[in-house]
Amino acid sequence: MSQLLTISGLSAGTDEKPILHGIDLSVGAGETHVLMGPNGAGKSTLGHVIMGDPVYKVTGGTISFDGEDITDKTPDKRSLAGIFLSYQAPVEVPGVPLYSFLRTITQMRPELKTTARKFRERVGEICDQLDMDQGFLTRELNVGFSGGEKKKVEMLQLLLLQPKLAILDETDSGLDVDALSVVSRGIEAYRKECDGALLMITHNTRILEKLDVDRTHVMVKGHLVAEGPASLIDDIDRNGFARFEQASTSQK
Ligand code: ADP
Ligand code: MG
Ligand code: MG
Numbered sequence: 001m002s003q004l005l006t007i008s009g010l011s012a013g014t015d016e017k018p019i020l021h022g023i024d025l026s027v028g029a030g031e032t033h034v035l036m037g038p039n040g041a042g043k044s045t046l047g048h049v050i051m052g053d054p055v056y057k058v059t060g061g062t063i064s065f066d067g068e069d070i071t072d073k074t075p076d077k078r079s080l081a082g083i084f085l086s087y088q089a090p091v092e093v094p095g096v097p098l099y100s101f102l103r104t105i106t107q108m109r110p111e112l113k114t115t116a117r118k119f120r121e122r123v124g125e126i127c128d129q130l131d132m133d134q135g136f137l138t139r140e141l142n143v144g145f146s147g148g149e150k151k152k153v154e155m156l157q158l159l160l161l162q163p164k165l166a167i168l169d170e171t172d173s174g175l176d177v178d179a180l181s182v183v184s185r186g187i188e189a190y191r192k193e194c195d196g197a198l199l200m201i202t203h204n205t206r207i208l209e210k211l212d213v214d215r216t217h218v219m220v221k222g223h224l225v226a227e228g229p230a231s232l233i234d235d236i237d238r239n240g241f242a243r244f245e246q247a248s249t250s251q252k
Helices: 043-051 075-081 098-107 116-130 134-138 147-161 177-194 205-209 231-239 242-251
Strands: 003-013 018-028 032-036 057-065 083-086 093-097 165-169 197-201 215-220 223-228
Touching: 003 043, 003 197, 018 043, 018 057, 018 197, 018 223, 032 043, 032 231, 043 057, 043 075, 043 083, 043 165, 043 197, 075 083, 083 147, 093 098, 098 116, 098 134, 098 147, 116 134, 116 147, 116 177, 147 177, 177 197, 177 205, 205 231, 215 231, 215 242, 223 231
Parallel strands: 032 197, 032 215, 083 165, 165 197
Antiparallel strands: 003 018, 003 057, 215 223
């Protein structure tokens, strides 16, 4: 299968601290991958480095996406190329209503440009799909939103932008049953409507049961220490990360 995302020998960190060490990871178009690992392993850092967050410096290796080397590209170029990252802590933007924000990010994408009326219809459609109250759209972006409401915003963005690759960083953590079902439905619709690829960073094995997982990757201390089929998730669910942590110690 042709690879959508290919990460080769990637090392990265902040100015003070190396965090990722020689990461190799590939995701094919339309595939669902899961990235697991203990807290502090470097999972979020990998997501941010794929997105081009300038906080992190790449010190080795390459990232290519859709046949192009994007290692030195700016985050907005990566976003235009079709990469989407949901942040663990979304920013609050006072004064900007959610609806205007969604309209702006959609208009920035030439292939998604549309009339105001069609856009309104599309947003309405997505709100229905996600069982979301449309009153929500006039509120200021993320200001005072609950954890679950912020996730709904993410799912709205995901379904509007239809990226080729969505990296969802613990987008399902700390959610109540209702919010979790919104996230599940959003992911399902994304998979179905645009056959988008997913890189899910999660500790929640229940949300994964509904997804058809192609590959599971395990990160410990900035190294990818294991890769396997979906059944690896059940193994981790039962046995935790201990055996991988031992493996990573003996690797050094
Ligand atoms: P995970 O998402 O797997 O829990 P992170 O990627 O958030 O792990 O963090 C990996 C390690 O890198 C941690 O030790 C964390 O403190 C450190 N780290 C991540 N981002 C920064 C940063 N911007 N500045 C300093 N240290 C960071
Ligand atoms: Mg974490
Ligand atoms: Mg994290």
